[in-house]
Amino acid sequence: MTFRTRLLLLFAVAVAAAVGVVEAIVSSRARTAFENMEARRVNAIVAQFDKEFQRRGEEIVRTVEGIAESPVAREIAITPDPSAYLTEAGTLASTNRLDLLELVAGDGAIVSSAQWQARFGYKEDWLPAEPDWQSRPAFLKREELPDSVALALMAVRTATAGDMKLYVAGGRILDREFIASLVAPEGMRVLLYRNLAPAFSPADLIDSQGPIASAVLLRPLVEQVEKQANEAVLTIGRGLSAETFHALPLKGSANDVLGVLLVGNSRRDLVELERAMLWTAVIVAVTGILMAIALGWWATARVTRPVRRLAESAGKVAAGNWGATVEVSSKDEIGQLAGAFNRMTHQLVEQRERLVQTERVAAWRELARRLAHELKNPLFPLQITVENMQRARENSPEQFDEVFREGTSTLLAELANLKQIIGRFSDFAKMPAPEMQAVNLNVLVAETMRLFEAQLAKAGIGASAQLDPALRPVHADGEQMTRVLRNLILNAVDAMPEGGALTVRTVAMGSGARLEVSDTGQGLTPEECERLFTPYYTTKTHGTGLGLAIVQSVVSDHKGRISVESEKGKGTTFRIDLG
């Protein structure tokens, strides 16, 4: 991915992220505002409910007080046989528009019941248990009816005539008509759950129209409020149909939860608002991204042009053209960078030239040192021999012939040595290109080791060849590979002056081959291993340091790889892998 593409992507992502963040913040603020508004509306409904509850309660109290103070109530209170008043409660309830009314004698026995006429004579023990009903406000009560149970707002007053007392317990059922009296704002609705059955009953969850269809969904909320006797909130449904319900417990005189008031608030407005904001954000984001791409295309072209030139110049430098430069067209950071690049390449060229010069000098010095060292050894015997011959000619003419014969022999030997040293240097300088052909390494190893049998035996070295019969011929120059093997064997011989074991191993490696030469000599240190293939480097007291350099050069010409594995005191293994 190009720098320009990345910049474009960066612009687009930045715009999208900015729009997303703004949208998230606005959505969050909107949701908070909506929830605050919802809370205010719920509080208003609850306040309205409380007010209506209180108003109805006061109305019921007044009605019940009126009945208790009526002549008929006093008449019933004092009559010895109240059976004649069996239907009186029904009449009074109808007249006073009460759903429930019971006239109860002082001992708690029902004289007349509007809601359940057949219960005459049954005891309402909770009425005599309260010493003073006159000051009690209306309260919620679960009232049993002939074929059902109702939740009612009740009030109790007493009619007294002398020592006789009559309880007047009247009230109205909290039903859908009561819910209908609560005016809820648009999008809100009020539900009432009447806790009448031992378990949750969907039929007891009503709104102003009666039982609601989705009662089962609100069961967890109702049960939570019943259990904890505290307010709770639950959202049901998803999307536009989502609705949040605030549930409040309605407690009876014994502080038991007799009902649950549920205020439902549709989340349609919020969802629609959020969707509108989302769409706006999407449109803004898309527009912003398109604009960012357009502007970015133009801006990045300007920004990336010098960078691209820099990259091209850097590529040229990497390819070896250290003299590559960049046109400096501005004074900004990019211009400064281009200037710095030009200075850097200029310095690189200068440093390279200095380095080459230095290396060249060092190489010449090393070559001169090595040549001096190599040539000095044979020159010293030559000088001694000539001086011996001169001394013998002057001091012992009778022995001169013998000295002369020995001296010339020595001179010839040392001159041959000098010739050999010069030949090695000449060979390294003139390493020919390999002539590739199919070579059987197993045969090559066997023949080479045969040449060294006598030398190895003389040096006390046991040689073994472990040749892989599965090895196939490799593409190589047989003569150069022979030279490689010979150098490695000679190195091994030099590494084992006290004798040892030499192992040459071939291993088939797929279509290629591996050649290993191992000795049990004194081994090498890691530092020695690292410098082993450096020309003119040697760990021996004699030698040119060109042997392993030649080996590495040949292996390299064969597209192969050479490595060394050694442990001080245990031996060394040279490993050559050929393609």
Added chain:
Amino acid sequence: MWSPWSVETKRLATALLLTAAGFAATRPHYGGTLRVEIRESPPSPEVFGVPQGFVLTTWEAGKRAIFTADDNAPGGRPFLDNVEVQLGRSLRDQSVDLELGRADVVELGATELRRQAPGRHVWSSSPVRLMALVFGPRIVDARVREALALAVDRNAIHSVLLQKQGEISGALLPQWITGYAFLFSAAADLAKAQALVAAISPADRTLSLAADDPANRAIADRIQLNARDAHLNISVVPPTANPDVRLVETRIAFADAAHALAGVAIALGLNEPPPARNPGEEYLAERVLLDGFHVIPLFHLPEVYGAGARVQGGPVITQLGEWRFDSLWVEERP
């Protein structure tokens, strides 16, 4: 259907007269039409008897019957020219019609009795109507029937709903006919009823009850409440809903025990008892009929009629509840 005019009235004593004070005596005179309303609605005139001294002249099934004075009646022509009987009027409607002067003689139930204005003529017979619970064939477990019999609090119903009319009874025939009705227990025993119900499977504890007469719905409701105390689940249903138990009233048409028992047994769907020759056999026959609690006698109730101010003479009914219109006349008031 019972027939009040089929009774041998000659054997009976004079009708029990329960009248309020202020029944002003006027001179009898001929003429006028007596308007009578009753709850029942006989399907045909054959089962609808004819009052003494009258002949049936008009019959509109389910609506009305008109009786006209018989000039050749054995006891002499009645004072009234006609008696027009409205059929199938509820007790409440009858009471309203009496209040508004649209009827002269109506039946009075307990509720209507409570509302009667002072000075109104009220005639009552001896307890001649048996109110009882009759089980249908679905309730096969006798323990259910016995539990309900023990659960019903007759005293409360008698005191309040029936306004102490008639008498509580555990017998089919009233005490005034047999003299041994008190031997049949009518006491409630809720603990025993609950123990019986506890031994019954829950499925058998549910049954339906219907009152044949809508006027008795309040009594059915109270029985339902009593049954609930005994852990029996009774639902009150309309009579047409094929209930498990029916609250029925049947009229006792004979003053002698043997005939009365036979009539009641037939009316309640029980086996007709064998002829009894003495009170001991009559008692045993009744005891056999009540074994198994297929029928639970509750009360023996009188026939009660109220008359408007224009009605003179009387009484309206005999001790057995038969109509006696031949001694009545009506005063037309300006």
